[in-house]
Amino acid sequence: MVESKIEEEKLIDFNNSTLKQYQKWEDYDLDQDLVRGIYSKGFERPSPIQKVAIKPIIDGKDIRAQAQSGTGKTGAFAIAALQCVNKNEMCSQVLVLANTREIASQNANVFIEFSLYMGINVCLLSGGSSVQQDIVNLQVNPHVIVGTPGRVDQMIRSGYLKPDTIKLFIIDEADEMLQSGFKDQVQAIFLSLNRKSVQVAMFSATYEEEELKISEEVLKNPVLIDLRQEQQTLAGIQQYFINVGDFPKGNQDDLSIKLYTLVDLLKKYSFGQSVIFITSKLKASYIYSGLQQHGVPCALISAELQQFERGKVLEAFKKGECRTLVSSGLLSRGVDVQNLSVVFCLDVPPENKKSTYIHRIGRSGRFGKKGVAINILYNPEFNNLTKIMSYYNTSIQPLTTECLEQFQNKDNEN
Structure with missing residues (x-):
């Protein structure tokens, strides 16, 4: 067992959860246009990870969640993030990082589909796409930015992405993102944010010892959710x-x-x-x-x-x-x-x-x-x-x- 500075009793096991589990979308008091988007995609009720992970994010808490692939982690952070967006503020408020272009694109599509009726602008930034088109897309100050570390870091350093307005920072596939190949870029992005006020959410199917230690340095009094994914x-x-x-x-x-x-x-x-x-x-x-x-x-x-x-x-x-x-x-x-x-x-x-x-x-x-x-x-x-x-x-x-x-x-x- 990895020793952690974070108290063991905060570890949430789905079979013995101390977090309230929400059984219906209506239980969250979500934006009705968001609920409409969720239902339009055929999601009738929350999955296990969604039952416990959405509300802490909406409540402004940092979170480290671990759950099996295919259980709805992307939906969990997308729904929570969209609920947190202030549609009346024309600035970038949510930043989501993924480790590959394919996953970033898939995540962006989930945000777009769920926000179909919300009037929220979602922008995808990933390597291999046109830098000039990314610059044009950022000029409208999209509410949600989904991207890969390299391109996001490039846009921040070049001044086209304003990190000071980001209030929710989501790291998908966090175990991979916090390893040596991405760690420096992710750290640079994190340090560019307003660390006093930014909320951080980490999601992955697995975590190794190194990533757990890094998460302890980044997260503030987090809610820990562990659905015992390996089993x-x-x-x-x-x-x-x-x-x-x-x-x-x-x-x-x-x-x-x-x-x-x-x-x-x-x-x-x-x-x-x-x-x-x-x-x-x-x-x-x-x-x-x-x-x-x-x-x-x-x-x-x-x-x-x-x-x-x-x-x-x-x-x-x-x-x-x-x-x-x-x-x-x-x-x-x-x-x-x-x-x-x-x-x-x-x-x-x-x-x-x-x-x-x-x-x-x-x-x-x-x-x-x-x-x-x-x-x-x-x-x-x-x-x-x-x-x-x-x-x-x-x-x-x-x-x-x-x-x-x-x-x-x-x-x-x-």
């Missing part, structure tokens, strides 16, 4: 492994046997939509090319693609035009694909990145649906998988033909 994620997903033996010729980078195993599975069984995760961009490209050569239609999404190319691939996958997607990691966080049924993991994250495993397999167990995760691994890689099983107190079973046929029948029924 919720793992409980909703059937986890399996296939041991494909030792490294071919002792070469740990040789993926040939994993590729043949994957091809065999994808050709023999209909998995619906599936995502194949592997850490390296180079290895992802190899798997993608190998599947294509063996007659398995698929698409590739990685950081090497231009933003518009990634957007096209992701949109096609969401629409069901593509059934199999190979990812070097971009899709393991935040991006919603509602019909995804199976996740293939072709490697195991190192011990200091074990939460990546949760993010990966969580793609298949979203929105209350049951999912399947299949790990295809060489024998020496099982040491890390065993550590993950021990850390999360979970079981990962050998994949048998019987399991595959059982899953096949369920998939056909759906």
Whole structure:
């Protein structure tokens, strides 16, 4: 257990919550135009995280929330933030940071959809888009700004984004945002805000020790919400492994046997939509090319693609035009694909990145649906998988033909 300066009794467990849980949108006394937008998107009642996370933000409290992917974290902070916006003040009041362009775009769309009837201006700032267009968009002083750290920091330093009017600062995927790759930019953005009055909300599916320590320095008397996400994620997903033996010729980078195993599975069984995760961009490209050569239609999404190319691939996958997607990691966080049924993991994250495993397999167990995760691994890689099983107190079973046929029948029924 990570030692924390924040009092343990403030930790909120959903099963024994000391926070009031709001069961209906009407219970929050929300702006009626906001409620109208929520209902128009088909959200009839709050999800578990929304039941406890919205009100503290509306009440002006700092918050650190942890909940499983796909449980409605984005909706929670979007609804709360929109309720906090003063529509009569033509200035930027809410700033939301996300770690990838895809997640930032998705978050911005949620804000736009919920605020459809509110007359609130939402602006998206992310790398890969036109800087000049961003400058034009900022000139109207949008109420809500959603963006990636690099572009937001650039707009602040160049004077086009006025940080002094921001009253609510939201950090999505906070564990990733507070790690070395983004930490300096996020810190620079935070220091540019009015630290005496700005309210901070952090949301993530996982937190490591380093991020917890940083959050203690940033948050003021926060409400802590922990929905025990690991157990919720793992409980909703059937986890399996296939041991494909030792490294071919002792070469740990040789993926040939994993590729043949994957091809065999994808050709023999209909998995619906599936995502194949592997850490390296180079290895992802190899798997993608190998599947294509063996007659398995698929698409590739990685950081090497231009933003518009990634957007096209992701949109096609969401629409069901593509059934199999190979990812070097971009899709393991935040991006919603509602019909995804199976996740293939072709490697195991190192011990200091074990939460990546949760993010990966969580793609298949979203929105209350049951999912399947299949790990295809060489024998020496099982040491890390065993550590993950021990850390999360979970079981990962050998994949048998019987399991595959059982899953096949369920998939056909759906």
